[in-house]
Amino acid sequence: MAEKTGHLEKMVYDFPTEAVLEVCIKENWYRTTSRDFRSFDGKRRYTKPVKQPGQGMANLAELEFETIEYNGPCFMFGTNMEVERVWDEKIVNSPYYEQVNAVSASKR
DSSP states (O other): OOOOOSOOSOOOOOSOTTSEEEEEETTEEEEOOHHHHHHEESOEEEEEESSOOOSSOOOGGGOOEEEEEEOOOEEOTTSOOEEOOOOOSEEOOOHHHHHHHHHHHHTO
16 A cells, blocks of 8 residues: 655644635736635735624625735745745745646646
8 A cells, every 4th residue: 555645734724714815916806725825925815704694594785794914924835834925926836846747747
């Protein structure tokens, strides 16, 4: 039996992953996943309800939302290694993912 390699580390999410996560690229905001959000080296924000709705379908028009600018740490993609921000509006890749992507591209 082969031993499991890669993706063994539990990712740190110090923001609400259930919120609407957005990143800013060239003054436009785009929705993204929590994995990309934590590794994006640019402006980030999330939107969540002010008060959680009760059970059942709430009237969405009555819900209030707040948008919060996120200024937390930036991590290399797929790792818990913090990186220094350079604000280049890109996802910070780790050497492991760059190697995996290079192997995948060569098989096409």
